[in-house]
Amino acid sequence: MPELPEVETTRRGLEPLIVGRRIETLSIRERRLRWPIARDLRAKLEGQQISKLARRGKYLIVHTQVGDLLVHLGMSGSLRFLAEPVPPGPHDHVDLGLAGGGLVRYNDPRRFGSMHFAPDARSHWLLRELGPEPLGDEFCGEYLWRSARGRRAAIKPFIMNAAIVVGVGNIYANEALFAAGIHPARAAGRVSLDRYESLVARIRAVLEAALEQGGTTLRDFVGSDGRPGYFRQSLTVYERADQPCRRCGAPIRRRVLAQRATYYCPRCQR
DNA sequence: CGACACACCTGGATGC
DNA sequence: TGCATCCAGGTGTGTC
Numbered sequence: 442m443p444e445l446p447e448v449e450t451t452r453r454g455l456e457p458l459i460v461g462r463r464i465e466t467l468s469i470r471e472r473r474l475r476w477p478i479a480r481d482l483r484a485k486l487e488g489q490q491i492s493k494l495a496r497r498g499k500y501l502i503v504h505t506q507v508g509d510l511l512v513h514l515g516m517s518g519s520l521r522f523l524a525e526p527v528p529p530g531p532h533d534h535v536d537l538g539l540a541g542g543g544l545v546r547y548n549d550p551r552r553f554g555s556m557h558f559a560p561d562a563r564s565h566w567l568l569r570e571l572g573p574e575p576l577g578d579e580f581c582g583e584y585l586w587r588s589a590r591g592r593r594a595a596i597k598p599f600i601m602n603a604a605i606v607v608g609v610g611n612i613y614a615n616e617a618l619f620a621a622g623i624h625p626a627r628a629a630g631r632v633s634l635d636r637y638e639s640l641v642a643r644i645r646a647v648l649e650a651a652l653e654q655g656g657t658t659l660r661d662f663v664g665s666d667g668r669p670g671y672f673r674q675s676l677t678v679y680e681r682a683d684q685p686c687r688r689c690g691a692p693i694r695r696r697v698l699a700q701r702a703t704y705y706c707p708r709c710q711r
Numbered sequence: 712c713g714a715c716a717c718a719c720c721t722g723g724a725t726g727c
Numbered sequence: 728t729g730c731a732t733c734c735a736g737g738t739g740t741g742t743c
Contacts, residue, residue: 473720475719475720515719515720516720516721517720517721517722532721549720550720550721550722551719551720551721551722552719552720552721553719553720591713592713592714593713593714594713594714594715598714598715660722660723661722699714699715699716700715700716700717
C-alpha cells in the first residue's frame with residue numbers, strides 16, 4: 442500500500458482539482474471496506490463544498506463546511522481524478538461526482554482501506570492517538586531515542602508503529618535503516634542517541650526522495666493522474682534479496698520480522 | 712503498559 | 728492449461 446509518499450503524492454495531485462468544488466453525488470457501489478461505509482455518508486457529504494485536502498499520516502482528509510471525509514487507502518487503494526465520466530470497473534467502490542463535471546474515484550482491490558465521516562477528523566478515534574509527522578519539527582532524534590527507552594522490540598517494527606511516528610511503512614523502514622547502517626532486528630532501546638539522529642535524517646531523506654519520484658509502485662499504486670510512482674528503481678534493499686549490496690557487495694538478506702518482509706545488508710547494518 | 716500473532720481481502724507470480 | 732501455494736505497500740484487535 443501507499444505509505445506516506447504515495448498518500449502525499451495523491452493529495453498533491455488531487456488538491457488543486459477538487460478544492461472549491463461541490464460534491465454533487467456520492468456513489469457507493471461497495472461499502473464493505475475495512476469498516477463498512479456508514480449509510481449516512483452520502484447524506485452528510487452530498488451538496489458540500491470541499492475547502493481543503495489534508496493528510497495526517499497515511500490518512501487523507503477531505504474538509505468541507507460541515508465536517509470531514511476521512512480516507513485510508515489500505516494496501517491497494519488509490520484515488521484518481523477523472524475529468525470525463527468512464528464506466529466503473531472492478532474494485533471501483535466509490536465515486537465523488539463534482540458539480541460542473543469531473544469525479545474522484547476510489548479503487549481498492551483488497552478493501553483494506555476505509556472511509557469515515559467525522560465532524561472533525563483530528564479528533565476521530567483513528568487519528569487521535571497518532572504520533573508526530575516524520576517530516577515535521579516535532580520528530581527528531583531525541584524524541585525517537587526517548588520514546589525507545591526500555592523498549593526491547595526490534596527497531597524496525599518500532600519505527601513502523603504509528604503511535605511513535607506516522608507514515609513509515611515497510612518499504613521506507615527498510616530503506617531508512619539501511620541508509621542509517623542500523624540492523625533492523627536491533628532492540629529499539631539499544632540504539633544510541635547519535636544513531637537515532639542519523640536515522641531521523643535518513644527517514645526524512647528517503648521519504649522526500651520518494652516524494653520527488655511520485656512514490657513507489659510495486660503493484661497497484663497510481664497517483665491521482667493514474668500514473669505509477671518511480672521510486673522503485675531507487676530502492677537499495679527492498680525486494681533485493683540475494684542481490685549485491687550497493688555499498689559493499691555482500692548479498693542482501695531477507696527475513697521476516699514482526700510478520701513483515703525485512704531486507705538488510707548483514708555487513709553494513711549493525 | 713509492551714510485544715506479538717492474527718485478521719481482513721484480492722490478484723499476481725511461481726511451481727508442480 | 729489447471730490448480731495449489733505463497734506473497735504483497737496497513738493497522739486495529741485480542742491475548743499474554
